Amino acid sequence: MPKKQSFAEAFEELETITEWFETQNVDLDEGVKKFERGLELAKFLKEKLADVENTVMTLKKKFTEI
Amino acid sequence: MNTPAIISVSDYLGLVNHALRTIPHEGMVIEGEVVEFKVSQGKWVNFDLKDERxxxxxxxxxxxxxxxxxxxxxxxxxxxxxxxxxxxxxxxxLNVTAITLVGEGALQKAYLALKEQLRSEGMFESSRKRNIPRFPERIGLITSSEAAAYGDFLRILQNRWGGVRVIHAPVTVQGKDAVQEILGAFTQLNALPLENRPEVIVLTRGGGSLEDLHAFNSEAVVRAVFQSAIPVVVGVGHERDESLCDFVADVRASTPSNAAERVVPDRREIDVHLAVSVDRLADRIDDEIQEKSRAIDRAIRAVDAFLERCSRMVSECERVLKSVDPREVLKRGYALVRSRGKILHSSRAVAPGDHVQIQLGDGTLNAQVAFNAVQEALL
Incomplete structure (x- = not known):
């Protein structure tokens, strides 16, 4: 799993895999590979979901000049 | 009698204007009704300010x-x-430097006029509304740190989703500085380096009167929402409040809490979704394995049947071959005679003194031909 993958990217990849399974005649070898990848993604996403804290960064006030 | 001073018209007007400049203009506003409002060349505004009484x-x-x-x-x-x-x-x-509307009636009228103007410019068209990312990692938040809206937004955000970086641009949401501060916040957020730039901006505040919502109805702020390169969610007030920013926003939320709901998914729903996805994948793989194993069973059965058929054919051949086996004939008393390895078909093919092999049912004799005789009756 590439470290930099974001939640959105991983989620999208999982959706693509799910879709592949639903629209293709599944080749078992490829299917098993994709299934394993799907499990890996789901695990990663679940871990991310447990990432509970949001952080707040406050910018300094700045006025726009007209 | 003194001779009056003679001065020119323009000099006299100079004196008048000098006197007029002594009228203080700081700390004084003139209130009246606008009549004969005209804009010329798109630049100059003329109107009369009329006294009521x-x-x-x-x-x-x-x-x-x-x-x-x-x-x-x-x-x-x-x-x-x-x-x-x-x-x-x-x-x-009167050279006007600032003008403000007075009273709810005037504000309402101005609000409707501006709304109509912006609508006619196509700023509220649904076709221009952009999608916000489903799982934003960075959210720009434009609101006052002191307002309940700020706390509500962050609380609901926290309840629903985690790991988000909120980039808060603190502004006052009403009062004379509100517009400039909100414009500044839009500029600031849009100008952040790409890796820090929010993927969506939330502009929010609690409800209020038309006067309180002034900044959210200001043309400049509406245009800033419209022009923001980052999609904008606007959540103003309570359910019943509306502002012009609502109409121009990419996503309109009813309240600050609702803005948080619109901007991130609920982790519980995603959790369920993930579980369902994994189950579906497992089911599909399972189905596939079942189907393949059924296919393999079918193949095995087909091969079995083929082998069975072959074996039957072999047995049949064996039976036929057995029935024509010359050894069986030899066992009944017949003999095969070979000369030089070839079976003899004629007595004339050998001469007296030739060596022949006589194969019987149980063995072979090496013999020498004594004489030839034309075959008579065999038995």
Whole structure:
């Protein structure tokens, strides 16, 4: 799993895999590979979901000049 | 008798204008009703400011640039400015530097006029509304740190989703600085380096009167929402409140809490979704394995049947072959005679003294031909 993958990217990849399974005649070898990848993604996403804290960064006030 | 001083018209007007400049313009606003409102060449604004009680009026002049609220004839306004008699026209004019609307009626009228204008420019078209990312990692938040809206937004955000970086641009949401601060916040957020730039901006505040919501109805803020390169979610007030920013927003939320709901998914729903996805994948793989194993069973059965068929064919051949096996014939008393390895078909093929092999049912004799005789009756 590439470290930099974001939640959105991983989620999208999982959706693509799910879709592949639903629209293709599944080749078992490829299917098993994709299934394993799907499990890996789901695990990663679940871990991310447990990432509970949001952080707040406050910018300094700045006025726009007209 | 002193001779009166003779001065020119323009010198005299100079004196008048000098005297007019002594009228303080700081700390004083003139309130009246706008009549004969006109804009010329898209730059210059002229109107008369009329007194309610007397038939008194002042000619007012200002630039479109200084006009930051939509003014129409019939509105009550307060203006500040300096007065002057223009030498060229000999006309007393108030040079307006600031104008504000007075009363809910005027504000409401201005609000509707601006709404109509912005609508006619296509700023509220649904076709221009952009999608916000489903799982934003960075959210820009434009609101006041002191407002309940700030706490509500962050609380609901935290309840629903985690790991988000909120980039908060603190602004005052009402009062004279609100517009400038909100504009500044949009500029600031849009100018952040790509890796820090929010993927969506939330502009929010609690509810209030039309006057309280002034900044959210200001043309400049509406245009800033429209022009923001980052999609904008606007959540103002309570359910019943509306502001012009709502109409121009990419996503309109009803309240600050609702803005949080619109901007991130609920982790519980995603959790369920993930579980369902994994189950579906497992089911599909399982189905596939079942199907393949059924196919393998079918193949095995087909091969079995084929082998069975073959074995039957072999047995049949064996039976046929057995029935024609010459050894069986030899066992009944017949013999095969070979000369030089070849089976003899004729007695004439050998001469007396030739060696022949006679194969019987149980063995072979090596023999020598004594004489030839034409075959008579065999038995």
């Amino acid at each position: 007397a038939e008194a009026k002042i000619s007012c002049f200002m630039t479109v640039f200084a006009l930051n609220v939509p003014v129409q004839s019939g509105m009550r306004v307060q203006v500040t400015g300096t007065s002057k008699v223009f030498e060229r026209f000999g006309k007393f004019t």
